[in-house]
Amino acid sequence: MSALGIYCADCGTECERITGREAGAREPDLIDAQVWACTVCPEAWAPCAEDGTPVGLPAGAQTRNARAMLREREVERLVGEALRDVPNGRTIAEERVAAFLAHALRLPASEAAIDLLNLEWCRHAWRVLYGASYAEVTKHAQTYRPRKAA
Structure with a gap:
């Protein structure tokens, strides 16, 4: 099925x-x-989520490990930087890092979620996030924030 x-x-x-x-x-x-x-x-x-949908895209052990390392070492590092200044700001920090990554990968945000990346995209994401600081993520968020409708 x-x-x-x-x-x-x-x-x-x-x-x-x-x-x-x-x-x-x-x-x-x-x-x-x-x-x-x-x-x-x-x-x-x-x-499989409770509603029957997959949690991310199915992938082999190497891709799942790459995703875990990316999340653990780079995304959490950037979120940790944000939490030093704003201890209860995890949600917004995660959203900003996700938007920064999607923009850098030139993917729609819905396709740039870490659980949807294949091994090649994980490598691209690693290169993007490896040298980044949360200050850059914040600058990106301020530059590309959505405009309110008039």
Whole structure:
């Protein structure tokens, strides 16, 4: 059973919903849960949300690890910089970093979410965020903020 528009981030094959055990998931909470999995790539999967949609695009271990490292080392570093000045500003900092990344990658914000990136895009995102500071992210947010309708 396949859903329209859910494709493997690694090979582009349409995915189907199966159990985590069938997909090769090793996390105890995912073994009996539903996941979206690629029918071609071994162990390429994404967790299934309560509404049946995937949490990100299904991907193999290498892509999932790249996404985790990108989020852990670069996105959290930038958000941490923001939280030093505004301790309760996590939400806005995450939104600003996401918008900064989408603009730098020249992707729509809906396609630049880390859980939607393939390995190649993760590498591009790493290069963008690696040398960036939160001051640059803030400057971007101030420069490209949406205008209010008159």
